[in-house]
Amino acid sequence: MEKETTAVEIKNLWVKINGRSILEDVNLKIKEKDFLGIIGPNGGGKTTLLKVIAGLIKPYRGEIRVMGEDRIRPGYIGYVPQYAYFDYEFPITVEEVVLSGRLKHKKGRRFSAADYRIAHDKLKQVEMYSFRKRQIGELSGGERQRVLVARALAVEPKILLLDEPTASADKGFVADFYELLCELNREMTIILVSHDITAVSRYVKTLACMNRTLYYNEDKILTYELMEKVYPCPVDLIAHGIPHRVLMPHEGVVGER
Amino acid sequence: MMDFLQYDFARQAMLAGVLVSIACGVVGTYVVVKRIVFISGSMAHIAYGGIGLGYFLGINPIWGAFAFTALSAWGIGFINYRAGQKEDTIIGIMWAASMALGIILIQMSAGYTADLMSYLFGNILTVPREDLIFTGVLDIIILLVVYCFFEEFRAVAFDEEFARTVGVNTEKIYLLLLFLIAMTVVVMIRAVGVILVIALLTIPPTIAAQYTSSISRMMLISVLLGSIFTVGGLWLSFYLDLASGATMVLLAVAGFFISLALRGIKNRRLMVVEERNNFYENG
Incomplete structure (x- = not known):
């Protein structure tokens, strides 16, 4: 039960x-x-x-x-912070943002293929996969928010x-x-x-x-x-x-x- | 250029310029993206206290500078997590106190004042071989640390709180970054001096950021630009008989404005193309 x-x-x-x-x-x-x-x-x-x-x-x-x-x-915990306080000129792509949700699981220096797969899955889930190579600043407010959710989901x-x-x-x-x-x-x-x-x-x-x-x-x-x-x-x-x-x-x- | 290169001291100075550019391109990228220019500037000035101590004790002032900036990195890291909102005030006090201490200590060890200016404004032509080796070793350490913790540095620079929620020891990573800045500041003091460190640390990455949205490419471009500014500035200062550090910095500033202008032209051209496309599409 x-x-x-x-x-x-x-x-x-x-x-x-x-x-x-x-x-x-x-x-x-x-x-x-x-x-x-x-x-x-x-x-x-x-x-x-x-x-x-x-x-x-x-x-x-x-x-x-x-x-x-x-x-x-x-x-x-998957934490999605308040949207407004980021520096959106930061040189980071959508994919890199979401991958940072995998930092705890990362072994060694780089993310594994499994980490990338999970990050991609989460991006698909929030319908942002096709944006993965974009710089975070190129997105609209709603798109950024979905990326931040994908990052939190990547923590599983x-x-x-x-x-x-x-x-x-x-x-x-x-x-x-x-x-x-x-x-x-x-x-x-x-x-x-x-x-x-x-x-x-x-x-x-x-x-x-x-x-x-x-x-x-x-x-x-x-x-x-x-x-x-x-x-x-x-x-x-x-x-x-x-x-x-x-x-x-x-x-x-x-x-x- | 050729007759300039025939001098041994000139070749050595150029090597110093390139070695310094490696450190400041890599570390400067983090300084710019994490927006800790004020902290880096304060560390450069705090180094002056160490230089004074070096003179006073009769040891290589670079070691004194190294001790002071390393200590200040630790102090700033500690303040960042303990002092709350008063952080910048406390750092400002450390900045002023250390510079004042440096001046008093140098005054008390008379006879060295001629060399004093070279630490304030730099003189890459008088960098001793010992310091060149020191710079090379620090470059290797900086590159190794950044190579190993690249993802952690990026995550902490972009969103420290989130990194903490996924279990990154952000205090440790931030402290490590401050130590890298401390090392960089020390190797730069010989070349451009305490007062001009900030320019070479921030201008190349700021230009690079206009052309790429990748941290590693930003570092690479910054190292190349830094090398151009230091070697070019050195060469210009030699022929125009100007202070080398200041010439390098002014060359970097000129580079910054040229890149801004080029970007402006490019954007305008894009707008024209877009307008034309709109015109054809609409009719």
């Missing part, structure tokens, strides 16, 4: 950066193959939470377990983390992109951070609200009606970043990076 496993479990997590708390007492339990959307105002700590799960930021206090292990093991992760993946992409791209994520969700857990609640709510299985701390109820499947009950904050209010009395007031803007 197959036991239902937990992909990510977070208990009483606190994160402080330069003495200021960014995350306060976050608790979260994500089942395997879940598709969790985390919404909330800018500066609410969404990116920080993803980085903690990716092992990039050490918690100040609290516990985090990924795939049942208390050590975050590289290879479990159990959990895919996406940070505002549709922030600077055109509208036509967004629907296709979420279709791709739903398809990927059959094989892996997905955690997606966004402030675009309307796009997110249509595709995710569960939803959480984040503003310093996390408002989350794991058993709820999202509908607009349910969401208004569980998170008694009207959708538009969150989307525009206006604090509601249920959420903690956000004094000043906390840097998300």
Whole structure:
């Protein structure tokens, strides 16, 4: 009999950066193959939470377990960072970007034929294979985003983390992109951070609200009606970043990076 | 050119120029793509403290420079992961402190001030044979390290955080890169001097980047361009009786503007072709 496993479990997590708390007492339990959307105002700590799960930021206090292990093991996580912060003049091709997802598996100096095959497979999956020799700067916003997803998939992760993946992409791209994520969700857990609640709510299985701390109820499947009950904050209010009395007031803007 | 080449010191200086170009083409490519020009510049100036110490102790100042830049590489690497946002301020303080220390130390070991200028602005014609061998050895070390960690360097330069999530020890790779910059800076000081290091480290890769989107080709073009600028600058300075380091740098700057102009012409021609195609297509 197959036991239902937990992909990510977070208990009483606190994160402080330069003495200021960014995350306060976050608790979260994500089942395997879940598709969790985390919404909330800018500066609410969404990116920080993803980085903690990716092992990039050490918690100040609290516990985090990924795939049942208390050590975050590289290879479990496929991280798709926020699109805007790259140098797109960097001399690197699409293929080279995706291959970097294989760095952990690389033995010796160069990537193996198997690494190339996996990178090519992932590029085909996101429909970017024919672009593989292009320099990353020659692509459109949506195309770059798909390359970053292919790079994360090349890790062959159990959990895919996406940070505002549709922030600077055109509208036509967004629907296709979420279709791709739903398809990927059959094989892996997905955690997606966004402030675009309307796009997110249509595709995710569960939803959480984040503003310093996390408002989350794991058993709820999202509908607009349910969401208004569980998170008694009207959708538009969150989307525009206006604090509601249920959420903690956000004094000043906390840097998300 | 021929009568210039008949001098032993001239041939040696040319060799020095090419050897330096290898180090600065390869390492400069990383400096440019990872945008750590400020850090590299600070390391060049921090070396001045070591030069002062070398004079003071009566040893080859290059060894002093080497010790100081290696230490600063370690210090900058440490600051990068521990100090948060204050990184550039702390590096700026190290920069100023080390230069001041160098000046005081040189002052305290009187009698060497004539040679002082050669470390600030370089004098490739007086590079001793011992330093040439030192440069050659460092070139080999740099090439070997880059050969072995090529993929890691590229991944860390492009997206350090992602590299970390797949298990690359990015702190180690970054520190290794800083040490390579330290070595390069030391070998360049003799040729172009502390103040001009940045020019030869960044101009050839910046030109190369306009013509290729591959790091290895960028390195190759940078080494070739660096050799042209150093050897050409040396030759020009010999006939025009100018300071060699400054002439090399100005030649490199001229090269940079020429390549910009050529690129502008090429782009305009492409636009004309495109317009013409549009014209035919539309009617």
